[in-house]
Amino acid sequence: MIVKMKFFTESAARCAARIGTLSEIERMPDLIFETPLLLIYTKRGCVPHLTKDVLKMVTTEQQFLSVSLPSTITMAEFVKQTPSFTDFVSMQEYPTFLSINDPAETTTSGHQEKHSISIWAKHGRHILSPDSYMDIVETFKPDMYVALCDGDTDEKSSAKRISKSIERSKTQLETCLLRHNSSNTIKSKGILGAIEGGYNLHARERCINYLKDKTLLGYVIDGLHKNGPQVQKINTDQIRNVIEHTINLLPTDKLRVSMGSWNPATLVDLIDMGVDVFDSSYAYLATEKATALTFLCDHQPTDNHHTSYVISVAEDKYADDFTPICKSCECLACQKYTRAYLHHLCHCKELLLLVLLMIHNTHYYLQFFKTIRKHIKEGTFKEFQKKIHLIYDKKEES
Amino acid sequence: MYLHSAYGLWNFMCFGLKYDKLCDKYPDYEKNNIQMSEKRPALIFKVITECQTTKARVGKMTVPHHTVDTPVFMPVGTKGTLKGILPEQLKQLNCQIILGNTYHLGTKPGIDILQKAGGLHKFMNWDRALLTDSGGFQMVSLLKFAEINEQGVKFISPYDDSECMLTPEYSIKIQNTIGADIIMQLDDVIKTTTTGTRVEEAMHRTTRWLDRCLSTHQKPNEQSIFPIMQGGLNAELRSESGLQLTQRKVNGYAIGGLSGGESKDDFWKMVNVSTNILPKDKPRYLMGVGFAVDLIVCSALGVDMFDCVFPTRTARFGCALVLTGQLNLKQGQYGNDTAPIDEFCNCSTCKTYSRAYLHQIVTMETVGCHLLSVHNIAFQMRLMQNIRESIKKGEFPQFVQQFMLKVYPTKEYPSWIVDALQAVNIYLA
Numbered sequence: 001m002i003v004k005m006k007f008f009t010e011s012a013a014r015c016a017a018r019i020g021t022l023s024e025i026e027r028m029p030d031l032i033f034e035t036p037l038l039l040i041y042t043k044r045g046c047v048p049h050l051t052k053d054v055l056k057m058v059t060t061e062q063q064f065l066s067v068s069l070p071s072t073i074t075m076a077e078f079v080k081q082t083p084s085f086t087d088f089v090s091m092q093e094y095p096t097f098l099s100i101n102d103p104a105e106t107t108t109s110g111h112q113e114k115h116s117i118s119i120w121a122k123h124g125r126h127i128l129s130p131d132s133y134m135d136i137v138e139t140f141k142p143d144m145y146v147a148l149c150d151g152d153t154d155e156k157s158s159a160k161r162i163s164k165s166i167e168r169s170k171t172q173l174e175t176c177l178l179r180h181n182s183s184n185t186i187k188s189k190g191i192l193g194a195i196e197g198g199y200n201l202h203a204r205e206r207c208i209n210y211l212k213d214k215t216l217l218g219y220v221i222d223g224l225h226k227n228g229p230q231v232q233k234i235n236t237d238q239i240r241n242v243i244e245h246t247i248n249l250l251p252t253d254k255l256r257v258s259m260g261s262w263n264p265a266t267l268v269d270l271i272d273m274g275v276d277v278f279d280s281s282y283a284y285l286a287t288e289k290a291t292a293l294t295f296l297c298d299h300q301p302t303d304n305h306h307t308s309y310v311i312s313v314a315e316d317k318y319a320d321d322f323t324p325i326c327k328s329c330e331c332l333a334c335q336k337y338t339r340a341y342l343h344h345l346c347h348c349k350e351l352l353l354l355v356l357l358m359i360h361n362t363h364y365y366l367q368f369f370k371t372i373r374k375h376i377k378e379g380t381f382k383e384f385q386k387k388i389h390l391i392y393d394k395k396e397e398s
Numbered sequence: 399m400y401l402h403s404a405y406g407l408w409n410f411m412c413f414g415l416k417y418d419k420l421c422d423k424y425p426d427y428e429k430n431n432i433q434m435s436e437k438r439p440a441l442i443f444k445v446i447t448e449c450q451t452t453k454a455r456v457g458k459m460t461v462p463h464h465t466v467d468t469p470v471f472m473p474v475g476t477k478g479t480l481k482g483i484l485p486e487q488l489k490q491l492n493c494q495i496i497l498g499n500t501y502h503l504g505t506k507p508g509i510d511i512l513q514k515a516g517g518l519h520k521f522m523n524w525d526r527a528l529l530t531d532s533g534g535f536q537m538v539s540l541l542k543f544a545e546i547n548e549q550g551v552k553f554i555s556p557y558d559d560s561e562c563m564l565t566p567e568y569s570i571k572i573q574n575t576i577g578a579d580i581i582m583q584l585d586d587v588i589k590t591t592t593t594g595t596r597v598e599e600a601m602h603r604t605t606r607w608l609d610r611c612l613s614t615h616q617k618p619n620e621q622s623i624f625p626i627m628q629g630g631l632n633a634e635l636r637s638e639s640g641l642q643l644t645q646r647k648v649n650g651y652a653i654g655g656l657s658g659g660e661s662k663d664d665f666w667k668m669v670n671v672s673t674n675i676l677p678k679d680k681p682r683y684l685m686g687v688g689f690a691v692d693l694i695v696c697s698a699l700g701v702d703m704f705d706c707v708f709p710t711r712t713a714r715f716g717c718a719l720v721l722t723g724q725l726n727l728k729q730g731q732y733g734n735d736t737a738p739i740d741e742f743c744n745c746s747t748c749k750t751y752s753r754a755y756l757h758q759i760v761t762m763e764t765v766g767c768h769l770l771s772v773h774n775i776a777f778q779m780r781l782m783q784n785i786r787e788s789i790k791k792g793e794f795p796q797f798v799q800q801f802m803l804k805v806y807p808t809k810e811y812p813s814w815i816v817d818a819l820q821a822v823n824i825y826l827a
Contacts, residue, residue, distance in 0.1 A: 175476065332486070
């Protein structure tokens with residue numbers, strides 16, 4: 001009998017923060033992941049700046065990785081020589097979720113055709129039909145993936161563009177599902193359907209009505225943004241209507257995924273509306289800007305006049321600051337290294353800066369999710385959500 | 399064995415000569431020596447095993463932060479970091495001592511910050527041994543308008559065009575603040591291939607600067623100043639330099655002025671001359687040498703310490719060290735190569751990743767660079783460990799022969815290697 005990946009939640013509420021479990025991953029039948037879950041962002045098969053032995057210094061717990069096509073599609077012909085993508089990149093012990101677009105890179109718009117979509121790798125454009133996409137899926141063998149979709153919409157998209165994105169995603173899903181169910185290599189993997197429709201509630205509804213009858217592990221709430229750093233600027237107010245409307249139409253027993261570098265305040269709101277899975281591109285983008293996340297730290301007196309959300313280690317005030325990024329953080333970077341050292345590395349443009357910041361930021365974001373799950377379980381999530389907003393909204397004012 | 403005993407005699411004669419000269423020139427030498435030795439030394443060097451054929455030896459060098467097994471290769475961590483590798487990883491690689499560059503550290507973060515941090519060890523979270531250079535080499539190689547006079551190295555600051563002077567005193571002051579276990583005297587650096595009176599001038603000046611360094615040194619119980627032997631490619635001058643330096647109370651010696659574009663023939667001969675003169679009971683550090691065959695030949699010639707930026711620099715360009723040279727993993731031929739860089743290497747990179755995957759990420763992801771750096775450092779560490787073990791087992795000559803055969807399977811050995819090894823009684827047939 002084929003084991004199929006399962007999502008389970010006891011929560012019956014439609015649009016509220018909830019705890020769930022992801023289990024029965026074919027390759028790792030003993031693993032159980034709790035949601036809300038943070039997928040660790042990877043690029044070209046690795047967590048940026050962290051070799052596998054360093055990643056294991058960040059966390060010894062089992063992690064789920066997010067993999068996206070733009071940075072990996074050119075590997076496909078070589079991955080064919082090995083059993084799967086994780087074998088090729090030597091991440092066998094980690095389950096993976098394959099997404100179409102890279103959540104950390106702004107998606108190049110346009111070039112979507114009736115029967116194909118375009119993705120942009122480092123060396124140019126790749127045209128993906130549902131069949132060529134499924135060939136890649138069969139080669140990569142991700143544990144969970146999204147059916148090919150046209151998510152090229154955001155708040156500015158026209159009704160015509162939205163309508164096209166829905167129609168195309170629909171036909172693409174048909175082919176993907178057909179291939180999925182008839183393939184022995186991937187039929188036990190988790191397949192998700194993408195909900196498109198931009199910011200148009202009717203379009204979302206149309207899309208969901210179609211998806212409802214399909215046998216899917218869950219849904220990716222797609223088409224809200226075009227990825228990259230801009231996503232950090234999106235406030236909950238801008239998306240609340242469309243998210244609430246969408247989730248209220250979804251069955252409660254299916255997984256809900258939202259990719260992108262949501263800021264922590266928007267993220268806790270998305271969790272509050274019932275989204276289950278995210279990726280850590282936010283922590284990666286913070287690292288690339290030479291910043292360290294501090295929004296959960298007990299702030300020192302020197303910071304009182306300006307409670308920081310992140311610290312930017314390039315700033316001169318850190319040149320002789322021999323304290324860690326965050327005194328209460330237990331990551332390697334905070335246990336052994338000072339802000340002054342990070343400042344020095346930053347000014348020398350040394351690679352170790354990005355290693356240490358990525359260690360901290362990834363560890364920090366994983367802790368953030370642990371804290372979120374704890375608060376949901378203990379019924380204190382609303383207070384925690386408020387606390388995060390208090391810190392973040394202060395930053396917005398300054 | 400004939401050559402070996404001749405070497406012993408030469409060494410003996412040299413020592414006699416050295417001691418006479420030194421007592422003539424410096425009547426207080428003996429007294430000073432005794433006074434200094436009453437304090438706990440900042441460096442203890444013990445020769446554990448001497449090779450019975452060559453001048454190679456295995457030693458243990460104890461400095462305040464660590465005991466280092468010699469012969470040792472020291473990776474270079476120029477600015478208080480080793481190219482994206484965590485100190486935790488370096489320890490896993492069994493790295494016992496690393497280098498920092500005084501010129502760079504004195505510029506950034508600067509001595510104020512290093513002072514406040516309590517030294518470089520604390521600043522960079524490295525609790526094993528550290529060595530810093532004097533800064534002189536960078537002055538001369540990096541700065542356009544460096545000019546050397548008796549006072550020191552005069553240069554135009556690249557930051558504000560003002561005139562600055564690096565003196566022996568200032569170099570030691572910075573190095574005292576950095577706090578490395580071993581520090582270098584400021585030497586009068588000349589181009590390796592320089593000939594004529596300038597070589598002699600630099601050699602004598604280097605000795606004068608050594609005395610200034612020693613007298614200004616603030617932490618003789620925590621840090622050891624190594625003098626730097628000069629003399630260019632002139633054996634007589636080099637011997638003279640050695641004689642002058644060995645008259646000073648120091649814990650070890652550096653062999654300078656080599657590995658700068660001279661012929662390999664000149665190179666090994668000068669190393670050989672240098673180790674003949676330097677006392678056997680002190681560590682000898684050959685600056686700027688790091689290629690595998692060079693490490694083996696120079697270990698056979700009696701060198702104990704090496705440093706080179708090459709293993710980490712070449713990693714940044716996508717190259718992995720192997721016995722026969724290096725693999726440029728950017729090349730298309732590795733795209734389908736599922737083998738590790740080196741199937742006999744037990745580093746985390748070779749245990750985990752294929753050449754095919756490394757091909758995908760080198761020069762694209764920083765992780766690619768880190769993985770190659772880990773492998774390349776592991777390669778150097780393993781080589782040195784193999785050298786030490788073969789000396790201990792009394793099998794060093796065989797090890798050298800086998801190694802050279804692997805590198806040159808057709809036995810077309812470069813003549814300098816044949817000659818250098820022959821000088822220490824190893825014959826490549």
